[in-house]
Amino acid sequence: MKKFLSLLLVLIMLFTLVACGKDNNQVNSNENIANNENVSGTDEGEKVKVGLLTGVAGLGDKSFNDLAYDGAKQAEKELNIELKVVEPIDLASTEGLLRDLANAGNDMVIGVGFDMAEPMNIVSQEFPDTKFAIVDAVVEQPNVQSLTFKEHEGSFLIGALTALMTETNKVGCIPAMDIPFLNRFTNAYEQGVKYINKDIEVIVQPIGSDFSAFNDPGKAKNIAASMYSQGIDIIYPVAGGSGTGLFEAAKDANKYALGINSDQDYMAEGLVLASMMKRVDVAVFESIQDVVDKSFVGELKLFGLENNGVGLSEMKYTKDIIGEEVINKLEEIKKGIIDGTIEVIDVTAQ
CATH class of the missing domain: 3.40.50.2300 (Response regulator)
Known part of the structure; x- marks a missing residue:
């Protein structure tokens, strides 16, 4: 009987040690997962958020708006930004949509088209900590980059x-x-x-x-x-x-x-x-890159023949x-x- 009780006590102690070891391992494993999740969350939190408001004609024009979109998508791929694209139903809606994009916490808001100059001038003053860029117009505010071309x-x-x-x-x-x-x-x-x-x-x-x-x-x-x-x-x-x-x-x-x-x-x-x-894609990409690199300055950027901002196609056919x-x-x-x-x-x- 004494031998049996001694053997039983040993088995109970062994079971307890194994169980504790498993629990400790599980705790350590959970801590590692939590740490990994925190790292991932930090990476996500550091992404630059960009809102792009196209011109009224919208995407699919195989021209101006599609080029701006291409530049933003290139930035999404190469610069790891978070991109939100909005297409206005008419010109009257652009001011509200620019404001919505700024309110949504985007680090940068881009407006495509000379017709957005007045709305952007208004909204950029309401959000002085947000970076803005406008294609084809000049808005003289310290937080706005004006991307213009020598068409x-x-x-x-x-x-x-x-x-x-x-x-x-x-x-x-x-x-x-x-x-x-x-x-x-x-x-x-x-x-x-x-x-x-x-x-x-x-x-x-x-x-x-x-x-x-x-x-x-x-x-x-x-x-x-x-x-x-x-x-x-x-x-x-x-x-x-x-x-x-x-x-x-x-x-x-x-x-x-x-x-x-x-x-x-x-x-x-x-x-x-x-x-x-007309390299709207290049201009948009470079402007986003300025925000990502923390080198953004509200200024006029001019693209012409000299810096390949405009020019002729390769005439492939x-x-x-x-x-x-x-x-x-x-x-x-x-x-x-x-x-x-x-x-x-x-x-x-x-």
């Missing part, structure tokens, strides 16, 4: 290409509206055409008189078809998402078009001679059609614009 330089260059390629000496331009900001494109385009040949006729036909004109490809197609029927053989669009209508008309008429903002050469292969590239002689001439003109020997008129600066 007139790129438009002059593509106008020169147009003049070197037209066979009818009659070319066209379709802006969304007749307003100063878009006139800096159209006037410089005409100046580039006339730089090569003063006798070429340039026909300009706006789509409409409000911001819906940036998203009306049907009307743009009708205007382009009419232009082609009148002997115009190359057309430059300055109308955001409406430009897709021009490409449809170009394919129907088998005549040339030009692209704008992004590389749109693929949208009518062999018929889009070149696109006037038309290089052989255009020819080496014309391409060399364009390079010569580009250098002249950069060094100032060719003066391109910016109508908004007059």
Whole structure:
């Protein structure tokens, strides 16, 4: 009996030790999980939060808004930011949406489009600790970066290409509206055409008189078809998402078009001679990077031919059609614009 009781006592002690060991191990394991969760939470907490408000035309324009989105998505991937994208239903809603994005705790709020200048000027003053950026407008507040482009330089260059390629000496331009900001494109385009040949006729036909004109490809197609029927053989669009209508008309008429903002050469292969590239994606990415790097300064940032902020596409489908002689001439003109020997008129600066 004594032996049995001694053996039983030993077994109980062993069981207790094993159980305690398991409990201690479980506690340690739980502590490690908690520590790992805290580390993960800290990483998440350190992410820069960015809110992007697109222009009224929204995403899918294969132009301006899509470029801004591309730059923000690149930052999300490469800079590990947290991104929120909002598309306004109309211009009147932009002030409230900018305010909502700032109220939501975003470290940075980006507005896409010159029409957001006044709303951003108001909202940026309400949130002095939030960083803001606006594309295509200047807002003079200490917490706002104004991302602007020398579109007139790129438009002059593509106008020169147009003049070197037209066979009818009659070319066209379709802006969304007749307003100063878009006139800096159209006037410089005409100046580039006339730089090569003063006798070429340039026909300009706006789509409409409000911001819906940036998203009306049907009307743009009708205007382009009419232009082609009148002997115009190359057309430059300055109308955001409406430009897709021009490409449809170009394919129907088998005549040339030009692209704008992004590389749109693929949208009518062999018929889009070149696109006037406006690197909104680069500007947006760099502005976000300034916030991530803690080097953000409220200032004007200007992108032109000299720093590759604007320029022509690589002409992937038309290089052989255009020819080496014309391409060399364009390079010569580009250098002249950069060094100032060719003066391109910016109508908004007059």
